Every structure is written in C-alpha cells, then in structure tokens.
Amino acid sequence: MTALTPVDASFELSKVDPSATPGVDNRKRAESELAKNFDELGSLQEKLYAESKFGGQRSVLLVLQAMDTAGKGGIVRHVVGGVDPQGIHLHAFKAPTDEEKAHDFLWRVRKELPQPGIIGVFDRSHYEDVLIHRVRGFSTPEVIEERYGIIADFEKELVATGTTIIKVMLHISSDEQKSRLQARLEKPEKNWKFNPGDIDERQHWAAYQEAYQIALTRTSTPDSPWYVVPGNHKWYARWAVQGLLLHALRGLDPAYPAVDYDVAAQKKRLAAT
C-alpha cells in the first residue's frame, strides 16, 4: 500500500522529489502488485455497483491533474483500464466550449459526476479554473480567489451525498517533461501526441508549480484530500494511484446487498416459465 500522505497546510510542492518511489523500491515488485491487485479492485467495484442497485448511494471520484506528459493517460489505461468499463465513468475535460463558458465553471463538471456504484475519473477537472486560469490570466485574481471556496463547498456537497473523492497531482520534473516531449517529436508514430502549445505551457513551468502549490494547500481537506504522486517513474505512479483507489474502496467496504424481492417466490415463478 502506498506510503503517500495527503497534502496539508504545511505541504511544499517544491520539496517533493518527482523521482521518489515511497512505499515500493523496485519496478518489478510494483508491476507485479499492480497486476495482482486488479481482481480485488474489480471485486470491490462490483460490490459497490451491486449496492447501488438496491438503494446504495456511494460512488468514488478520482481527479487527475498534472502538467503535460506527466502520465494521466497511462493511469487511465493501466490502472482504470483494469476495471470493468461498466463500472467507470471517465471524462476528459478539454478547453471549454462556448456553451460551457456561458455557464458557471462547475456546470460542465456536475454533468459528469459518477452515479452511485460508479468510479468516476476526471482527466483534468474544475481545478483547471484555478490553475491555467491563474497562470494565463483567463480570470481575475478576485474570481480565482473566490473559486477556492466554491470548490471546497462543491466537494463538501459531493462527500455529503456519498462520493469518496481522491485528488491526484502527478508530479514530474521539468527535465522529465522535456525528455518526454523530445520523444514525441523524435518518434514519428508519437508525433500526433505533440502539440506546439505544449511548449507554450512549458514556458510557464514555475508559475504552474506556484498555482498547484496554492490550489493544493487551499483545497485539500480530510474528506477531499490531494495526493502528490511522484511521476518521473511511470511504474511508480501507476502503482501508487491504484493503491489510493484500493485504499478508498477498502475503506468503503462494500458488500453484496440484501435484495428487496422474495428469492424463493421468484424461483417458483421462474420454474413455471
């Protein structure tokens, strides 16, 4: 299980080593545990879903935020991909459309929340509205300041209605990003993953780190914690995020529900058909 601790008020992003691997010291072990844990993760999710068929209201929401190339896609493919697609609601938040811009920033987010029994996965999220908005000046400082509180209230509401929230920032170093972008430019079959805009964003690296530092410390609460997952080693990040999901689901301890029909009576009805 992961040795990561949630972000608290004294947290300093600049002190996290993106190459660290707390909790597991070698790739082989991490990969073998990742593979081994899929059955338990799938079984816990199925029970959560089963509960929801008989009144259960609980769901899980995994929020993924990161600089470009940090490995969100790999988490989705290699961690989330191990769960039955019927138990997952994945949504990737892109630059907002005109319709989305015409509403408050949580409007599009509310539409993608997981239903009971489901693990929701946000690839980017409402946190873009205090991250890129701060760095690129898309909103005024006053508006951004207000949003930290709006986000806290929103997440409190989600928790109160049965959603377990896990927020993950995948943390890579600037050098690691450079080498991953280089790989996308060097390998023709990876060229499509590169966007010249990635370099524009990269040029604001320090400002993004500052925006994350503020957003993480302002919005990490015991009920809606942020975890910073070192991402320079992809095998580590996958192991760690799976561990966070597994820990959350084990905590929920879902169980196959008591059904609201008479099993014996239905057996008789069925036998008569």
Next chain:
Amino acid sequence: MTALTPVDASFELSKVDPSATPGVDNRKRAESELAKNFDELGSLQEKLYAESKFGGQRSVLLVLQAMDTAGKGGIVRHVVGGVDPQGIHLHAFKAPTDEEKAHDFLWRVRKELPQPGIIGVFDRSHYEDVLIHRVRGFSTPEVIEERYGIIADFEKELVATGTTIIKVMLHISSDEQKSRLQARLEKPEKNWKFNPGDIDERQHWAAYQEAYQIALTRTSTPDSPWYVVPGNHKWYARWAVQGLLLHALRGLDPAYPAVDYDVAAQKKRLAAT
C-alpha cells in the same frame, strides 16, 4: 476471424442455433485468440484516435442488443475492456427518463454517439423503440412502422459522416436464459443481478423473437449490418464480437497521421526551453 454473415432479407432468426460456434470449434482456441488479439485491436484504435487529432472524422459504433442474461455485460467487460478506456465511449440505455420521453426517440441516442477516433458501444439502443415498444405496446403499430425508416435514415447519416456501424444481436435460447436466471437466484452473491421484471419479459419470449426477426431484416443494410451472434457459449460470443470489431477496424486501415506542425522547428523550440 468470424464466419458470421450479415443479416439479409432472407434471414430467419428461428433457424439460428444459439449453441453454434461458427468459425472456431473449441473454447481454448477462442480464448487464446481473444487474448492475443487485444494488442492489434488496441493499436488500430490508437491509430484511429491519432488520425482524429489531425482532422480524421472516422469512428466506430458497436450496437449490442439481446434478451436479458444473453451476455452484453460480458462483451463489454471482456471484449471492450481490452481497449484503452480513453478510446471507448460506452453508454447503457435504460428505460427512458421523463425528459427523454419528451423528445423524439433518437434525441438521447444522438447525445451518445462516438466522437471521431472513438469506438462507441451501445448497451441497448434506439432499437428498444421497435423491440420492447412492439412487444409491450408502448407505441402504436403505425409509429413503430415509421421508426424502421427513421432508423435507416439516421444510420445512413451516421455512415455518411464517417461512422462504421456494427450491430450485434446476442442470441441465446429460452432454456439457456432460464438456467442463467436460476443461477442468479441460487447464488446469493448474484441475487443483485436478478430483477423480478426479468421474468415478466421472459413471458414474452416468442413475441420478442418475432420483434427481433422484423427489426433485424428491416434495418440490416450493407453499410449498417446486423449480425446475430450465437450466445449460449459465452466464450464464442466474445470471440465473435471481437472478430467483428477487428474486421471493421482492419477495414478502416487507420494510420498515424501526418502532423500539421514543423517537427524540426519544434525540436529547436523545445531545446531552447
């Protein structure tokens, strides 16, 4: 590859043996091919997605229809689940909500169509509006008659805008359904999968077979074909549906796209950061 042929005007559902396994004669081989083919399926989908990032408009839509317990869920878990979740848009159509009922029957379907580069998967679909609606009298015969034409026009429009459609009816026998429902009642950890309404539907078995016979022959076209996949053997249905998907994607022959930026210039820009 599957030996299934698309439904045509002379097709008779009652002549399909739900226990047949055309194209592969044993479970071991089917399961080994299923596992082996995931890499190719994933790679083809990634290329389709890559194309879409540079103007590609093509997508795939897999429509799954079946009687209860026929194995739609297993297809999603074991066939679709082998593809990167980022490349899949899965939607399960349930009984329509009041809002959905206030619109035409394709309204909710249009909202769930796959974007370019994506494999859309419909667990049930607009075909419910000519299946259960016919059997249970939710719509008049005139309305249902009209819908076959509306569906044909709708699917023609999808094909014209770049969607490859594969429609699958998983076909089980009435006896097989009975024994699968019995299993759900007998095993406490499966009780949650059973719904007394399943027996109500089962009592209309013959009417459903007739509704399928009509819907399939009326709406199977060379561009939007129906396949009836024998479903009594789950291992066969999974192998066959994967084969249909694979065949469609091979036919599209997607390729990593030429990018619209100057790779050398971007390498220099990146090196300077």
